[in-house]
Every structure is written in structure tokens, then in C-alpha cells.
Amino acid sequence: GEDVEQSLFLxxxxxxxxxxxxTYTDSSSTYLYWYxxxxxxxxxxxxxxxSNMDMKQDQRLTVLLNKKxxxxxxxxxxxxTGDSAIYFCAETTYGNKLVFGAGTILRVKS
Amino acid sequence: xxxxxxxxxxxVTQMGQEVILRCVPISNHLxxxxxxxxxxxxxxxxxxxxxxxxxxxxxxxxxxxxxxRPDGSNFxxxxxxxxxxxxxxxxxxxSEGGFSGNTxxxxxxxxxxxx
Numbered sequence: 001g002e003d004v005e006q007s008l009f010l011x012x013x014x015x016x017x018x019x020x021x022x023t024y025t026d027s028s029s030t031y032l033y034w035y036x037x038x039x040x041x042x043x044x045x046x047x048x049x050x051s052n053m054d055m056k057q058d059q060r061l062t063v064l065l066n067k068k069x070x071x072x073x074x075x076x077x078x079x080x081t082g083d084s085a086i087y088f089c090a091e092t093t094y095g096n097k098l099v100f101g102a103g104t105i106l107r108v109k110s
Numbered sequence: 111x112x113x114x115x116x117x118x119x120x121x122v123t124q125m126g127q128e129v130i131l132r133c134v135p136i137s138n139h140l141x142x143x144x145x146x147x148x149x150x151x152x153x154x155x156x157x158x159x160x161x162x163x164x165x166x167x168x169x170x171x172x173x174x175x176x177x178x179r180p181d182g183s184n185f186x187x188x189x190x191x192x193x194x195x196x197x198x199x200x201x202x203x204x205s206e207g208g209f210s211g212n213t214x215x216x217x218x219x220x221x222x223x224x225x
Contacts, residue, residue, distance in 0.1 A: 004152075035216075040218075041218055042114075042201060042216045042217050042218035042219050043153070043201060043203075043216035044216075045213060045214070045215065045216075048213075088153065090153075094209070096141060096143065096158060096205055096208055096209065096212060096214055097155050097158065097166055098145075098153075098155060098214065099155070100152050100153040100154070101152065102151070102152050103152075
């Protein structure tokens with residue numbers, strides 16, 4: 001079945017770049033997403049990428065997709081303390097049934 | 111920005127009791143979903159709903175669960191007889207369309223604790 005894996009924890013200093021990685025197993029994935037969850041809050045969609053794209057940039061966020069290796073990454077430039085949260089990678093093949101990773105805790109040290 | 115709202119934010123219930131979690135999806139959205147996240151585990155899909163019927167459901171969504179759109183604005187998840195293992199955060203979500211690429215907006219979740 002489909003599976004999405006992420007590293008558990010990432011710690012960076014304020015102002016540095018953060019790179020959160022994700023791998024997925026379903027080669028027929030069509031869209032891949034990054035969601036952010038702050039403590040006590042819901043899932044906020046940050047960005048998504050269609051599977052025929054290699055890269056998508058949106059202000060401080062850059063998403064890279066290596067479809068051959070089924071590897072997705074989210075780079076946050078100039079990471080701020082407000083970026084501290086859990087980041088979820090998710091994929092979908094058809095319809096809108098999302099398969100989520102376990103989440104990566106990003107801790108930003110000032 | 112429009113948002114999905116959920117109530118209650120937290121509910122404690124005794125095992126065997128019925129629970130109804132409520133959601134108000136974004137007004138022009140046609141597709142509705144429930145997901146859940148057991149503490150320390152992944153967010154899991156439960157069910158999707160369109161045109162007043164279930165369009166897809168997961169293995170988790172057994173006969174104890176049901177969904178309903180009782181009126182033009184609310185979307186509910188009912189758990190008939192709660193079990194300890196139903197303790198989780200339940201997320202409601204909605205989207206305009208039903209295919210990949212349609213942005214899915216999530217609510218802030220309802221924490222359910224079964225004791």
C-alpha cells in the first residue's frame with residue numbers, strides 16, 4: 001500500500017535554511033503536499049506540487065521533487081522562530097484521499 | 111480567508127457513549143472529509159462525502175461510524191458506541207472539487223478523549 005516516510009526531528013538556528021525530507025512509495029502519486037501544524041492548531045496547507053514538476057518556489061518555500069527516487073523536500077529559507085511546528089508531507093494518487101507522513105518536528109533556536 | 115470550523119474543540123466521553131463531532135465546511139465547497147490522528151501516529155483518512163453520500167471510506171470507518179449533512183451548512187461525524195481506541199484528534203476538511211490538486215482545507219480539529 002501507499003506509504004510516506006519523514007524524518008522525525010530537525011533543529012536549526014534562526015536565519016539558517018531548513019530542509020525537511022520525505023519519501024513516498026506510490027509511483028502513481030499525482031500531487032504532493034506540505035502541511036504545517038502549530039501546537040493546538042489544525043493542518044495548514046503550505047504548498048503543493050504536481051508530479052510532473054521538479055520544483056516549485058513560493059516566497060521562502062522551495063519544494064523539490066525527484067520522481068525517480070520518490071523523494072520530496074521542503075526548503076524554508078531564513079527560518080524564523082515562527083516556523084517552529086510539525087511539517088507533514090502528504091500525497092494523493094486520485095481523488096482527494098491524502099496519505100500523510102508521520103510529521104517532522106522543526107525546532108528553530110534563536 | 112474562509113475556514114473550516116469544528117466543534118467541540120475537546121470532548122471527553124465515557125466508553126460506550128455516542129459522540130457527534132460537528133463541522134462547518136467552507137461555504138462553496140462540495141467535498142467533505144474526516145481524518146483522524148491518534149496521538150503520536152499519522153493523520154489517517156476516514157471518509158469522503160459528496161452529493162449527500164459517502165464517496166470513499168477507509169477500513170477504519172466501520173459500522174460504528176456514520177456521517178451526515180443534516181442541513182446546508184453542517185457536516186457531522188457520529189461514533190455510535192465509543193471505544194478507548196477512538197481517542198484521537200478528528201479533523202474535518204473540505205474542498206471545491208474532488209480530484210487531486212483541489213486544495214483541501216482542514217479545520218482545527220476536535221480532540222476526543224474516551225475514558
